[in-house]
Amino acid sequence: MTEQQRDQPAGRQPTGAPMSPGDEAPEGTPGTGLAICPSCGGSGRVDGRECAECEGTGKVNVGIGGA
Numbered sequence: 001m002t003e004q005q006r007d008q009p010a011g012r013q014p015t016g017a018p019m020s021p022g023d024e025a026p027e028g029t030p031g032t033g034l035a036i037c038p039s040c041g042g043s044g045r046v047d048g049r050e051c052a053e054c055e056g057t058g059k060v061n062v063g064i065g066g067a
C-alpha cells in the first residue's frame with residue numbers, strides 16, 4: 001500500500017491543519033467526521049478546565065468507519 005501526496009484544490013496544507021489531541025484525523029479528512037468528545041461529553045470542559053482532548057471545542061474528529 002502506497003500513500004501518495006495529492007494536490008487538493010482546497011489547498012489544505014499538510015501541516016498546520018487544526019487538530020486536537022483527541023482527533024484521529026484533521027477535520028475534513030474523508031472517512032472522518034466530528035463527534036462528541038468522549039472525554040468531556042461535548043461540554044469542552046473537564047473539571048472546570050479546558051478539555052485537553054478536544055481543546056475546548058467539545059468535538060473531536062474521528063474515523064466514521066463501517067459502511
Ligand SMILES: [Zn+2]
Binds near residue numbers: 037051059
Ligand atoms: Zn473534550
